[in-house]
Amino acid sequence: MKYIDEFRNGTIAINLSRKIDDLVRGLDTVTIMEVCGSHTMNIYRYGLKKLLPSNIRLLSGPGCPVCVTPTSYIDTAIAISQKYSQEVLITTFGDLFRAPGSTSSLEREKARGASVIVVYSTLDALEVAKNNAGKKVVFLGIGFETTTPTIAASIIEAEKRDLTNYFVLTSHKVMPPVMEALLRDKELNLDGFLCPAHVSTIIGSKPYEFIARDFHIPCVIAGFEPLDILQGIYMLLEQITRKESSVRIQYSRVAKYEGNPTALALLDRVFEPCDAEWRGLGIIPGSGLKLRNQYERFDAHTIFRISDFGFQINSAICNPQSAINGCICGDILRGVKLPADCKLFGKVCNPEHPVGACMVSSEGTCAAWYKYGEN
Numbered sequence: 001m002k003y004i005d006e007f008r009n010g011t012i013a014i015n016l017s018r019k020i021d022d023l024v025r026g027l028d029t030v031t032i033m034e035v036c037g038s039h040t041m042n043i044y045r046y047g048l049k050k051l052l053p054s055n056i057r058l059l060s061g062p063g064c065p066v067c068v069t070p071t072s073y074i075d076t077a078i079a080i081s082q083k084y085s086q087e088v089l090i091t092t093f094g095d096l097f098r099a100p101g102s103t104s105s106l107e108r109e110k111a112r113g114a115s116v117i118v119v120y121s122t123l124d125a126l127e128v129a130k131n132n133a134g135k136k137v138v139f140l141g142i143g144f145e146t147t148t149p150t151i152a153a154s155i156i157e158a159e160k161r162d163l164t165n166y167f168v169l170t171s172h173k174v175m176p177p178v179m180e181a182l183l184r185d186k187e188l189n190l191d192g193f194l195c196p197a198h199v200s201t202i203i204g205s206k207p208y209e210f211i212a213r214d215f216h217i218p219c220v221i222a223g224f225e226p227l228d229i230l231q232g233i234y235m236l237l238e239q240i241t242r243k244e245s246s247v248r249i250q251y252s253r254v255a256k257y258e259g260n261p262t263a264l265a266l267l268d269r270v271f272e273p274c275d276a277e278w279r280g281l282g283i284i285p286g287s288g289l290k291l292r293n294q295y296e297r298f299d300a301h302t303i304f305r306i307s308d309f310g311f312q313i314n315s316a317i318c319n320p321q322s323a324i325n326g327c328i329c330g331d332i333l334r335g336v337k338l339p340a341d342c343k344l345f346g347k348v349c350n351p352e353h354p355v356g357a358c359m360v361s362s363e364g365t366c367a368a369w370y371k372y373g374e375n
């Protein structure tokens with residue numbers, strides 16, 4: 001297949017791996033973190049760690065949107081479906097459907113009779129709202145800068161269509177603040193970031209410049225194919241060995257310095273920054289997006305008066321061990337533990353019966369280890 005195969009060429013991969021080996025021979029351990037679930041998956045799928053010398057340590061960070069969504073968010077969605085069972089339809093993407101909250105998941109609640117519909121796009125959710133005029137339709141809006149513009153577009157479209165029964169339960173995240181939090185984490189000692197590719201196609205490379213300037217940590221925006229990732233690692237190592245730090249773009253066929261101005265304008269029109277909870281990482285200032293006041297009527301938090309629910313929906317916020325017994329997803333998302341450190345991995349926790357979010361999502365680190373091995 002033209003174009004894809006070019007980025008999976010084994011001979012070029014081995015040559016790149018030799019160049020990397022030459023570059024870092026004799027160096028102490030270099031720790032690079034990828035903060036993108038698709039990078040994580042492809043690193044495992046293509047066995048890329050085996051192509052790297054032993055003094056390069058690749059860590060997977062909080063790059064999977066379902067994995068970083070706190071249990072309290074799932075608890076809130078379930079609580080809405082229970083408290084307003086006669087009037088609410090919950091719509092969600094499939095990956096969140098199975099994600100565990102404190103005591104249940106939307107999948108389990110649906111089996112018990114809750115009105116939960118899996119949709120493939122926000123436009124599907126709008127259709128559900130149109131076809132169920134007597135119900136309040138709540139879309140579960142999670143994800144990074146990549147998906148949030150589509151949710152912004154759905155709100156503008158709902159306004160255009162005069163839909164008064166469409167609401168979004170927002171838990172959107174933005175990447176640069178969590179990368180800063182990781183750099184401030186004393187348990188981590190990162191030497192470079194492989195920046196998230198999908199996110200970077202939207203935000204561009206500029207928002208990472210503070211990382212190179214203030215923390216002297218090099219960043220490379222790399223694509224998803226094996227050669228993209230290897231070249232991205234090589235571009236990071238070039239900077240690390242020269243003691244340089246800048247933001248470079250390997251994925252130049254898609255990601256641009258200025259990002260995607262149309263998507264950014266859409267984001268800015270509908271959303272504004274807020275603090276956000278991340279599973280395992282707690283509350284990170286400025287790392288979330290909430291609806292602007294003028295779109296408040298679409299905000300499920302306001303409409304359902306979630307702050308009045310009277311139960312501890314935020315109980316898991318500051319507990320890095322997560323609220324789920326024995327699950328160490330939080331530490332895995334911070335890059336301080338590996339799936340092999342979890343005593344539940346592969347025993348009671350597997351993709352068929354996931355205990356934590358990192359095993360539910362196809363982009364989760366535990367799911368990648370389970371599917372492709374330690375690598």
Ligand code: SF4
Nearest residue numbers: 327328342349356366
């Ligand atoms: Fe959580 Fe399962 Fe991963 Fe353990 S293996 S950290 S229980 S998702």
